[in-house]
Amino acid sequence: MATQQTRRRSVTQTHERVAQLGWKRSYHEPVPIYDTRYVFPDKAKDPMKQVMRDYLPMQLEKDERVYGGFDAALRAGMPTKADERWLQIMKPLILILVYAEGAAGRCMSVVMDVVPNEELLNGYHVQFVDEVRHIGMQMNLARWYAKNTPDPAGWHKGQEYMAENLFTRAGVNMFSHSFTGDPIAAGFTMMTVIETAFTNVAFVALPDVATRNGDFIQATTYSSVQSDEARHISNGYATMLTVLQEPENIPLIQHDLQQAWWIVHAFVDPFVGTIMEYFSTDRSDEESYLTKWDRWIRDDWYRSYVEQLGKMGVDIPPAMFERARERLVAGLHHKTAPLAFATWPLAFWKFDPLTQTDFEWFERQYPGWYDEYGATWEAYAALADPEENALLLSGLLDGAPPFCFTCMLACVLDDDMCHRTCQDRHGVERTRFYCSPECKWLDETNPGRYTGDRNYFDKHHGKALSEVIVELGLLRADGKTLVGQPHLRTDRMWTLDDIRAADLQITSPNITTAEAMGLPCGSWHDEGDPFGAVQGDGNGFQPVTLYGGGGGTNGDGRNGYSLDDLAAAAVGSTPWVKL
């Protein structure tokens, strides 16, 4: 209810005055807890400005619309009208996106810790508040689905499952890049790549699929999220223009932006591509993921953003970008999807077998699709009934590709898969597989970054599938029916007994592939570590020997690389991978 008078307050003048709040410290300089290799010019580029007097009512109004929408959706009977196949995949999708929101917020905090330019700080902070909003709205969406949709199982232990799931844990890994390590590199990962390139896919294209499948509450929520992204993209651009002013940052930008691009692509493209195309029942959209990608990522981002940076001295070789597209063309998500479906007993949602209508749609979008993948999908559908007493996973796991040490997804493209061996902290030689030379490059140039028990199947190697299901708590309230199911029916649901009858022993493709190739051990699981990790982290971190160096130069086994060493390794001594 702003009045004539108050409304006449000049926006420019308000910003000018508010910008005066920063001052140069005289008594104590701020002490950062994160390190950056970047240097900063005196004068930063201004991002889009935001003053709380306008910001708060604006966000409140958007919130009211979203939360009001939930009641409307209930009155309209949306929970039972929305497509079930779609509702199922919301379980992992929403939860990993909630993690992404938290990552985006925390990204702001690390960036603020090192960026000295007052002009930029307010924008970052307002974004963190936005991200808290996004978490609230999306958890509310999750809660609403849990309370109201026909099959809530999976939501009930959603955050527990999310942390351990084959696919969402790879998302945790990827989004964590946006608030660990060098804050500016983290900032590029979140603001320049995830938000500028991919939010159109996640928050515009996906809600469109939702609407087509009768789920308009997802669309309402995510459109509201997306309405904040313009400011976040502006933060990213201002950050970029600011660091660009210092010539010594240029090689760092080139390096970090490529790495950011790659890790985001390596997770988002197979993950979102699979969700959009394999979990939509509605087939009215004749635009494939690849076509959308060309529009949002290639045209709107790469060509109109990344290429334009060339004019400002940032030379990003097109190889990285073209390679990502080639991988999509080569079937990155089409080869990932069958693996996702085959691992249904380990999932916390149900999968719906593809139908004739789906086959036709895929064939129209990707000519030759049926010849290549049809048989797998026919087999999947045929084995959906527990009466068949067989799991597609049995056949698949033997020949399955190993999982990538960097992006944690399967190395589905044979020509791209590569490996290296390195010593663990006990001096034991082990093999790391990578889905691509680029992922290998990321690992090589970021010593100590990739930690934890990373290869999904290593710790389950040799166990019965039923045992793993129990261990992961993937059972419904009756204590015997699986949460994950290979079909949407409410009858003929698989139980633990059915799984036992199918008698499947888990093997880790990382272990078996290394054996088959005559390589050193492919497992990175360590029974003796509290987190099962050969390469621990945080408390008691032990570095792996890289670059032929010794095991930690500080005498205590801790990583002795200085930031200068890392920067040198990043831009100089480790050349860009040959493709």
Next chain:
Amino acid sequence: MAGEVRAGERRQRRGEDPERQFQWVVPKKRKASVYEDLTLDTQPSVHRFMRNGWYCSFPDGRGTWDDASTELAVATWSAFRDPNELWERPYYQQGAQCEKEIDAAVEGARAEGLNAGMPDAWVEFLRRDGQVTAFVEHGIWSIATRRSRAALSDVLTHGIVLYAAMKQRQAQAHVIHGMDLDQDLGDVTIEAAKERWLQAEAWQPTRRLVERMGTITDWAELIVVSGLVVEPLLGAGLRRELLLRPALANADPVTPVIARNAQREWAWWRDFSQAFTEFVLTDEEHGAANRDIVERWLASWEPEARAAVDALEPVFSTAPRADFAAGREAVVIDQEALKAACGLSTEVPA
């Protein structure tokens, strides 16, 4: 996690559909609140469900989150709750309400010509020092927002972020008020206020204190120092004793609305900090060690905070109807009461 009552089990006994509940949420009361459902475990942890450790670490060996980010230790950080359960929706409702009330006060003052009723000496005070507190709030904002990320649970991080957001709102409210006064009365500039902040002797101990807060590297220290020392002594001293009380006495139509809203937000942070302190002091295993650390922090910050307040006497003396001695006594009593409520000794460190 050991010993925590699983929400799901509890609900099953009550016959609710367990698959429709977020079973990972361990409710503080009988039933999980919306706040708990929407907040808890949105920041995953290796002490909760990430059984494989952190996937992404810093080159110096710190994990995605790092237990050593604070000196304090507790059985499980995820057990801490904001007693007022603030999450995004009520945050925006309350924040927007603050701004609406201030705008309405400005509008009312203009419509009724209330600014003319303020004594000249009070207007002079507003010109000189009315906006200086904005720098205090802004300075606290800049460290709070930087330390939010390292905190070891979602509840803690969100709390610090929203606290920072309140600080920024408060700082900007002063600046916008200055603009409005400039328009109505003339000669109210942010430059003059900044000059006072940077140069005036009386403000320098305050500035030194706020700048020192920027050196805090431990997020828990930030909660304790802001919540138990700086806000109750200096923050409340400025908002209530320098601005709110005298402004009311001087028929100032807008300043009291600004100060009262900021005090309302402070009350939330006071409760949060108090609950946090009680939480760390009562931890079965680490409580005693935590008490030593918290007391060390208080000993390190209290003298400087008190000195900053003391140095403000000349500022108070130019604010008509402000009573420095009474104001100082009031904030000291309040802070001691707050410490006592936290279970801390109220002895003043030398």
